[in-house]
Amino acid sequence: MKMLLFSNSGKPLYHWCKQIIADFFKDKSVYFISAASAFDESQYFASASQVLKPLGVKLNHLLFDKISADDLDKIDAFLVGGGNTYRLLLEVKKYKLAEKIRSRVWGGALYVGLSAGANITGSDILTTNDWNILGSTDFEGLKLVPFNINPHYGAPQDRILTSAESRDDRIKEYHQFHNNPVVALEEETYLEANDKHFRVGNSSKGIVKVFLRNKEPEIYKAGELISIK
Secondary structure, X not given: OEEEEEOOOOOOOOOOOHHHHHHHHOOOEXXXXXXXXXXXXXXXXXXXXXXXXXXXXXXXXXXXXXXXXOXXXXXXXXXXXXXXHHXXXXXXXXXXXXXXXXXXXXXXXXXXXXXXXXXXXXXXXXXXXOOOOOOOOOOEOOOOOXXXXXXXXXXXXXXXXXXXXXXXXXXXXXXXXXXXXXXXXXXXXXXXXXXXXXXXXXXXXXXXEEEOOOOOOEEEOOOOEOOOO
16 A cells, blocks of 8 residues: 655645655556545646656546446546545545455555545544534544544644634543544645555655544654554
């Protein structure tokens, strides 16, 4: 299993991670999943194609209503864009593609997930920052990784300046009811997954923070293997 899980795609699109993505896919024919977008999926695909094409990445638009589960057997590389995690997972489950995508990735298909695309690879999606705009009731992720992901992580703010809950507070609340480890990714940060090994991307600017239930979180920097025990 080989995956890249990014905190964000940035603005302009992929400005900080496009070369990393291109190097990862090399000469593969890549299928782009745009289902996390709540807006114009065709425009989202066109924008991604325009950015990645000069780097040699050929994108194909994977629309769930136009592909069968059997067709997925021919796909060797997925690029799963960001947007709303609940919408993305709902679409995956609606077309009964979760098991097929999981088996393809476990079977060697490359997977790159950005924000929402990273969120769905975890045990569940309850640690996303997104709103449940569609009233989803199924939160089980693809379980490609043995933890939850929280992208766009920001360190706790000074309580003198704000009375709002910090991200750390919300993760602690999650752990009152769930045992899943939570891996928080700062912006412009990503994980490299190679089978059961997970490393903070060497070119990451931020840190990765691992939260385990009833334990103090641990911080990992670029190039370090993260430990989930």
